[in-house]
Amino acid sequence: MSQSSGSQFKDRVLSGMQPTGNLHLGNYLGAMLNWVKMQDTHETLYCVVDLHAITQPVSVWGGPDILRKSIRDVTAAYIAAGINPKKSILFNQSRVHEHAELTWVFNCVARLGWLDRMTQFKEKAGKDKERASVGLYDYPVLMAADILIYHATHVPVGEDQKQHLELCRDIAIKFNNDFGIEFFPITEPVIMGPATRVMSLRDGTKKMSKSDPSDLSRINLTDSPDDIARKIRKAKTDADGLPSEAKGLEGRPEAENLVGIYAALEGISAAEVLKQFGGGQFSSFKTALGDLAVTKLSPITAEMNKLLADQAYIEGVLTDGAARAQAIAAPIMQDVKKIVGFL
Ligand code: TYM
Numbered sequence: 001m002s003q004s005s006g007s008q009f010k011d012r013v014l015s016g017m018q019p020t021g022n023l024h025l026g027n028y029l030g031a032m033l034n035w036v037k038m039q040d041t042h043e044t045l046y047c048v049v050d051l052h053a054i055t056q057p058v059s060v061w062g063g064p065d066i067l068r069k070s071i072r073d074v075t076a077a078y079i080a081a082g083i084n085p086k087k088s089i090l091f092n093q094s095r096v097h098e099h100a101e102l103t104w105v106f107n108c109v110a111r112l113g114w115l116d117r118m119t120q121f122k123e124k125a126g127k128d129k130e131r132a133s134v135g136l137y138d139y140p141v142l143m144a145a146d147i148l149i150y151h152a153t154h155v156p157v158g159e160d161q162k163q164h165l166e167l168c169r170d171i172a173i174k175f176n177n178d179f180g181i182e183f184f185p186i187t188e189p190v191i192m193g194p195a196t197r198v199m200s201l202r203d204g205t206k207k208m209s210k211s212d213p214s215d216l217s218r219i220n221l222t223d224s225p226d227d228i229a230r231k232i233r234k235a236k237t238d239a240d241g242l243p244s245e246a247k248g249l250e251g252r253p254e255a256e257n258l259v260g261i262y263a264a265l266e267g268i269s270a271a272e273v274l275k276q277f278g279g280g281q282f283s284s285f286k287t288a289l290g291d292l293a294v295t296k297l298s299p300i301t302a303e304m305n306k307l308l309a310d311q312a313y314i315e316g317v318l319t320d321g322a323a324r325a326q327a328i329a330a331p332i333m334q335d336v337k338k339i340v341g342f343l
Helices: 025-038 064-081 098-107 112-116 119-125 134-148 159-179 225-233 253-266 270-277 282-308 311-340
Strands: 012-017 043-048 089-092 154-156 188-190
Touching: 012 025, 012 134, 025 043, 025 064, 025 154, 025 253, 025 282, 043 064, 043 311, 064 089, 064 282, 064 311, 089 311, 098 134, 098 159, 098 311, 112 134, 112 159, 119 134, 119 159, 134 159, 154 159, 159 188, 225 282, 253 270, 253 282, 270 282, 282 311
Parallel strands: 012 043, 012 154, 043 089, 154 188
Antiparallel strands: none
8 A cells, every 4th residue: 555545644735727718816816825835834736637628618628729838828827826846746637647547436436416416517517518528527526536646635725616625525435435444535625815715806796717708807817917907997896985894895795805805915814904995995995906916916927928938848847747746646546446456
């Protein structure tokens, strides 16, 4: 059995993002900021989940040339945002075949009833569920395999991934029970900070997302300073000014969202933001928020563009990351095969 099997699991972090469309402020504040911090306290693996990307129709992820470009773009975004490829293992999922192999075993552990409850499948499949890919339905099982193939114990994500991580725990528990062995850890979701659910700038009741047809609804990590300032200036707000205490944000989703974004970017609490801006008008708060967002995001965009000019470097990072990831995944997959009874 591999070293990390047994009841004592080593603290290990795994998380990932899909290479579809541009990364946006929600990805950055909800997940990546925590990824960067966890590099100092944990062993960390971060992947670009290209196998997940193709669960959507080709028209959504754009076909092979765009997919290759998106994988490189997201890799560059990780590094530009502060993921250090020497400290963390940074790789793309499809290069480590053990993810797909473990998914098959987990397909035989997970129950249809569990997947039927997944709200993200319902949202993504829309009304015409019969036309969704089988891969889209199986998406959370692949996600469980991404995590458990490394015996990861902690998974930093935004709020929207909570249900998928509960499924990951259910799969680990059922596998362990079915085979009478404490083999997979029961993973902890890490959902932390003031912006675990960043909302659309056009509608405070909808999540900021890559798939929203309106580009004004989100701030992309590749937006220019002018675009960032303009999108924040145009962000929807209500008729009242800013309250001086956090409880005054209740029932005001747009105001709450903008205050949460400011807090996360500045690394302070919503209460502290309101101490500074409470009682004032949205127009001056929006100017300050626009300036802060540009200060924090522009260096990331500039670094991303610099990194993308050196494709050989990006390629080197992914090749090295995949080899290091596989060195952990392969013995765990071997153990799974023994446990299941494959010869
Ligand atoms: P993806 O690419 O949809 O999202 C990547 C990360 O960004 C977070 N996020 C948000 N956080 C706050 N506010 C938002 N509006 C917002 N939008 C997105 C997501 O919660 C996520 O953390 N299924 C995963 C990818 C994945 C994965 C994994 C994650 C595949 N395998 C294994 C962890 C572990 C996803 O949501 O990707």
